[in-house]
Amino acid sequence: MILMVVxxxxxxxxxxxxxxxxxxxxLGREGPVTALVLGAGIAxxxxxxxxxxxxxxxxxxxxxxxxxxxxxxxxVAQIASEGEAHVVLIGGSRNGREYSPRVxxxxxxxxxxxxVRVTSTEGAISAERYTFLARVTEKVAADAPVVVxxxxxxxxxxxxxxxxxxxxxxxxxxxxxxxVQITGKSLEKAACISLAEAEIVVAGxxxxxxxxxxxxxxxxxADVLGAAVGATRAIVDTGWRPYSEQVGQxxxxxxPKAYIAIGISGAVQHLSGMGKSKCIVAINKDADAxxxxxxxxxxxxxxxxxxxAMIAAIRK
Amino acid sequence: xxxLALIRQVLDAEETVRIRAGEVDLSASKLVVDTMDEYGVExxxxxxxxxxxxxxxxxxxxxxxxxxxxxxxxxxGADRAIHVMTELALDPIALSKVAAQVAQQExxxxxxxxxxQADWDSHALGAATAERLQWPQLTWVNALEIHGQTLTGRxxxxxxxxxxxxxxxxxxxxxxxxxxxxxxxxxxxxRAKRKELRVESMESFHVEPKLKIIGAExxxxxxxxxxxxxxxxTAAAAELVQxxxxxxxxxx
Numbered sequence: 058m059i060l061m062v063v064x065x066x067x068x069x070x071x072x073x074x075x076x077x078x079x080x081x082x083x084l085g086r087e088g089p090v091t092a093l094v095l096g097a098g099i100a101x102x103x104x105x106x107x108x109x110x111x112x113x114x115x116x117x118x119x120x121x122x123x124x125x126x127x128x129x130x131x132x133v134a135q136i137a138s139e140g141e142a143h144v145v146l147i148g149g150s151r152n153g154r155e156y157s158p159r160v161x162x163x164x165x166x167x168x169x170x171x172x173v174r175v176t177s178t179e180g181a182i183s184a185e186r187y188t189f190l191a192r193v194t195e196k197v198a199a200d201a202p203v204v205v206x207x208x209x210x211x212x213x214x215x216x217x218x219x220x221x222x223x224x225x226x227x228x229x230x231x232x233x234x235x236x237v238q239i240t241g242k243s244l245e246k247a248a249c250i251s252l253a254e255a256e257i258v259v260a261g262x263x264x265x266x267x268x269x270x271x272x273x274x275x276x277x278x279a280d281v282l283g284a285a286v287g288a289t290r291a292i293v294d295t296g297w298r299p300y301s302e303q304v305g306q307x308x309x310x311x312x313p314k315a316y317i318a319i320g321i322s323g324a325v326q327h328l329s330g331m332g333k334s335k336c337i338v339a340i341n342k343d344a345d346a347x348x349x350x351x352x353x354x355x356x357x358x359x360x361x362x363x364x365x366a367m368i369a370a371i372r373k
Numbered sequence: 374x375x376x377l378a379l380i381r382q383v384l385d386a387e388e389t390v391r392i393r394a395g396e397v398d399l400s401a402s403k404l405v406v407d408t409m410d411e412y413g414v415e416x417x418x419x420x421x422x423x424x425x426x427x428x429x430x431x432x433x434x435x436x437x438x439x440x441x442x443x444x445x446x447x448x449x450g451a452d453r454a455i456h457v458m459t460e461l462a463l464d465p466i467a468l469s470k471v472a473a474q475v476a477q478q479e480x481x482x483x484x485x486x487x488x489x490q491a492d493w494d495s496h497a498l499g500a501a502t503a504e505r506l507q508w509p510q511l512t513w514v515n516a517l518e519i520h521g522q523t524l525t526g527r528x529x530x531x532x533x534x535x536x537x538x539x540x541x542x543x544x545x546x547x548x549x550x551x552x553x554x555x556x557x558x559x560x561x562x563x564r565a566k567r568k569e570l571r572v573e574s575m576e577s578f579h580v581e582p583k584l585k586i587i588g589a590e591x592x593x594x595x596x597x598x599x600x601x602x603x604x605x606x607t608a609a610a611a612e613l614v615q616x617x618x619x620x621x622x623x624x625x
Contacts, residue, residue: 066532124531126500126510151496152531155512158497159504161466167583168466170495183587188494189390193397196588197464236509240525241536257623282624290549300550301533306489307409307549315623325386329494336621337596338613340603353596354616358603366610371624 058140059084061110062133063094064148065102070109072254073148073208075215078109080208081146082216084177093136093228095129097122103225108218113225114140124152125235130159132230137164142203144182149207157207167199173212182206190306190329210253211312250285252302258313260287260304260331264320264341264360268297274364275319281371287311289327305330320360323348340364374425374541376417377481378451379472379498380433382442383407383491395588397492406442407492411449411554412547413485418450419552420483420519428452430479434471436460440570447565448557454568455479459575465493467582469501474578476506481542483524488513488546499546509543515550 059081064071074092081090089111094103096117103115114136121128129152137145137160145164147157149171161168169175172184173194183198184206252258259282261275271292279286288298290305304311306326316334321327323339323346331337332351339348339355340363349355356363384390385403392398406414414431421427431446431454433439443454457471476484486499496512503510515534517526525538529548557565599616603609617624 126512130504150531151513151529154496155500155510158466158469158500161497162469162501162504167464168497168501169584170465170497186494188589189384189397189492190386191494192390192591193392193589194592195397195586198585198587199583200585201583236539237511238538239535240538242530242533243535244533294549300529306491315617315621333594336617336623338617339600344600349598349600351594351596352598352600353621354613355600356603356609356613357600358606358609362606363603363610366607367614370611370614 058142059090059144059146060137060140060142061090061092061146062148062153063092063102063106064150064153065094065096065099068101070102070105071148071150072215073150073210074106075109076211076213077146077148077208078216079213080175080206081110081144083175083213084144084182091140093133095121095132104222107222107225108220109216110223112223114228115225116228116230118230120232123239125237126156126159128232128235130156130163131233133160134163135230136228137203145203145205147205147207149210153207157205161205164203164205166203166205167201169197169199169204169206171207171209173209175206190325191332192325192329210310250283252285252287252304252309252311255285255311256314257282257284257317258287258304258311258315258331258334259284259317259319260289260321261292261319262289262321263291264322266320266361270361271297274360277368278317278319278364281368284317287331289321318348319364321348322346323351374482375428375430375480376420377476377479377484378410378414378417378429378431378446379484379486379502380410380414380431380442380446381407381487381490381492382433382435382439386491390591392589392591395590396586397589404438404442406445407487407490409487409489409491409547412549412551413487413545414446414449414451415552415554416517416547417485418555425519430455430481432457432472432475434459434463434468443570444565445557447568447570448562449555450561452568454570456570456572457575457578458572461575461580461582462586463580464582464584465490465495465497466501467580467584469498469505470580471575471578472498472502473505476502483541484544486544486546488548496546499544503544506542506544509539510546511537511539511543512546513548514545515548517545517551
């Protein structure tokens, strides 16, 4: 059996769940694809994913209202063992990547982490993943009775829902005590357009000059394009922008249709978070900036003149 | 108390990655202590400097060259270092088996690990080590305080940040913002040469990696490189907008 752990938020399955279903089909192994839904008040999510898989296991319990890596890994490992799963798919979100290693250790399984492609041949699974700050594509192979996989977000196409709903079963779990107490939360300011899912991202670096410059140029251009806003680490470190907007090694990874970099020089750490974008546009006064080496389009010049002129041209 | 800092020696981010015969070849490249691991060492030192009676031990698992990284960490101020020497290519799950055994042998109370490794691009080492020890974990920690046996702090979660509290023993993985790692001073570099760096063989840890790297390549996406001169800002902007609309078809 292929077990996939459903990622969901606000009563809906996340995009990553649809991508995991594609990944599960790509593995082409014998046996049904089984979805596991963990949470509290998740009937709607279970109904939604029933159209994506062959079977749905539902653990709807108040103890599962809040995510915890130890609780989640115990739940998933229990179901994987009981169902004799060959493959356990866990979402490539920050949480998924946090608890999947614990599942792998519990099952004595290899972990194929953040993979962009999978193939299954003769019982062995191989996968491709990015390494060295996303500069290398590495191919790894796992030959084991059970393998844990986290597909990279946005690397697989979303599966189209079927018309026939799979059967649902309630499952009983033995959960460990929570040892980490969460004493407070500060939610990211809900951006109008989510960085991870945006088709266009407009991002700013030190070259925008100031927090005010960022607002005028980066937010200004993002507004007319209906784009999400991103920032470099340098900008976040100065406090001009919140961490939730950071793109790069220690921030978010994005892969939009178009990434428009304003006043960004293109450090390796930043490129590792956006280098796979389909079309990269750079505007920078320094013709030697590394960002131009990965750019499809660009202008060498003063961002303070060029970006307002672009906004005007788009509005026309 | 005893604090273990997991240290990985990785390619300097400024260096070009070289591939030879389907493998990343680091033999001629400059290697450094992973920045994310430096945050862990720094935090361990700060705990000791608040007056907590703590010994800071650094651990690296890998080829002989790893000892340069351990000397750097000793020069930052770690008390001693352990090097488990191996040429074996280890994945994070395999390496965590060594880390957990060393933590047990050394009676460690707290482990620091980088939030993400700059060579594997992985988040797995800290969590896998915690699981092997049956300890709790906090990942992407950007603020940390210790009061007796209690750790409190803040970490990045899925949709924002969370304040937490947890009892020792625990594994903490680092995130930017946790601290500003210190540079080793010359006297400390000299002193570090006399500090204990114990070398152990890999055999006693019984590790058999379940993952094999079967190929590596640098896939460079072909880019168009249509770079315009912006001296006439209005004309350049108009041309770029037109290209994005009609050629790339990425904007409406």
